[in-house]
Amino acid sequence: MHTIVVDLGFGDAGKGAAVDRLCQDGTVQAVVRFNGGAQAAHNVVTADGRHHTFAQFGSGTLRGVRTHLSRFMTVDPLALAAEADHLRAVGVPDPYALLSVDRAAPLATPYHAAANRLREQARGADRHGSCGMGVGEAAAYALAHPGDAPTVGDCASRPRLLRQLRLLRDRLADELGPLPAPPVEDCAEVLAAFARTVTLTDGSALHDLLRRGPAVFEGAQGVLLDEWHGFHPYTTWSTTTFANAETLLAEAGTPGGARRLGVVRTYTTRHGPGPLVTEDPELTPLLPEPHNGHGRWQGAFRTGHFDAVAHAYAVEVCGGVDALAVTHLDAPARARGLRICRAYGIDGTLVERLAPGPSGDLVRQAALTARLQRARPAVWDTPGRDPRRWSDAISAALGAPVLLESSSATRQVLRKPPPGPEAAPTRHPASEPARHPTRTTALR
Structure with missing residues (x-):
């Protein structure tokens, strides 16, 4: 059961x-x-x-x-890679071999995390207690821009991923100011490596x-x-x-x-x-x-x-x-x-x-x-x-x-x-x- x-x-x-x-x-x-x-x-x-x-x-x-x-x-x-490193250190030899990911899963990026933290700082004494990881920001962006929100499956297509990341970064920067996050090309390279490493699936x-x-x-x-x-x-x-x-x-x-x-x-x-x-x-x-x-x-x-x-x-x-x-x-x-x-x-x-x-x-x-x-x-x-x-x-x-x-x-x-x-x-x-x-x- x-x-x-x-x-x-x-x-x-x-x-x-x-x-x-x-x-x-x-x-x-x-x-x-x-x-x-x-x-x-x-x-x-x-x-x-x-x-x-x-x-x-x-x-x-x-x-x-x-x-x-x-x-x-x-x-x-990016957070998944750090977690996999720690799992190796505690005795799991190949964590990614035990992992599969649905291509339709939403993607959280450094741009989401940076925007999340800027919003939380702006709330001052009225902060919500966010974890600062960008999960809520990813959900909000997907609701506002459903056709442009990156998913795990997009990591396997570099041209599409670059377009989505640039749109994401620019829209958030227009709203919040410069984002403390890595260049789009560097981010896309890491995400593409992730797509080559894990097993991507459908439903x-x-x-x-x-x-x-x-x-x-x-x-x-x-x-x-x-x-x-x-x-x-x-x-x-x-x-x-x-x-x-x-x-x-x-x-x-x-x-x-x-x-x-x-x-x-x-x-x-x-x-x-x-x-x-x-x-x-x-x-x-x-x-x-x-x-x-x-x-x-x-x-x-x-x-x-x-x-x-x-x-x-x-x-x-x-x-x-x-x-x-x-x-x-x-x-x-x-x-x-x-x-x-x-x-x-x-x-x-x-x-x-x-x-x-x-x-x-x-x-x-x-x-x-x-x-x-x-x-x-x-x-x-x-x-x-x-x-x-x-x-x-x-x-x-x-x-x-x-x-x-x-x-x-x-x-x-x-x-x-x-x-x-x-x-x-x-x-x-x-x-x-x-x-x-x-x-x-x-x-x-």
Whole structure:
């Protein structure tokens, strides 16, 4: 059975470790990346101490599992080359031999990245927390100039690529001023070398790959950063739900044929600005982050108590999940005051549920963000230090069984798998919140 792995928070919940664990038994044929781009940072630490932060390669690579970058992935060949170099250094002899890329995948270039950073600098105190990698810029350019936006397939045609890169550079420079980026000819040479090195495919190649055996679809960022359902404007230019993966599966003739796995930590985190209702600076020294820190473009790495209201919203936005992966189960023993927030107080009203709105209504999402900026935790649960009590409490809060439990970077344990979509075709969103004697409402 195929599995789709999605983060039910703001990212950084442990998708890389979850994917690596799912690839451990040798049955997974491929990891398919279906959103985001080089800004992803999925950390995997092996039992023998090797560590790699996966951005574009799939997080099963250290186990020899091949990666396919679908047409929904924004591909940055320069960043990919740096990642391949590090994979070689940690024992993967030929990373590109494990990689195939859809020709229709959008291309992120140094011009996109330079424009991205100039825009973010211009926002000053109103910065969005961009990663500065140009992924959103590539998406915006493709929407504005669909016939001229470069794709991976264009890297194999030097004349077409040169024309597209010159148009891209000149349009962005006309809008933003000179771009700190390499000459077009140099950029085109690197991109052409990339096209000669990797296996470029069309959509049918993924269909063939999926027929060989189970695949893991690895998402990037988190549902609370989704371009349409996240807390605008502190979001990503990417669909972070299960939608893209399920589109690829439907095109391959296997609609609904995958288990939906949602990943959460025992505490809620985010990079940079935007709502984090349960933020508690006192947790930061108790829960140090070896692989997450202050980012030049994203901003600070922030820590809060488990936000059941926000994570349940993510489950609803996704249309439900089949199972959960709960990571950082060692945290409650290290931060003894760690709790679960079950309701907010906003302007004198108790809010237990955030009601999803129609996709694409960014005015509504911005209004929701403004209200969340005024929210404060109002109702708490305290499971204590026992990891199993935490796992069970999160399962109850989000209305799904726990498939995978993680207590450290190298310790992930699979529970007995819950029924798959064939056995349980109706998925349920997060369970109804527990009722309290004070007045409750859903925030719309």
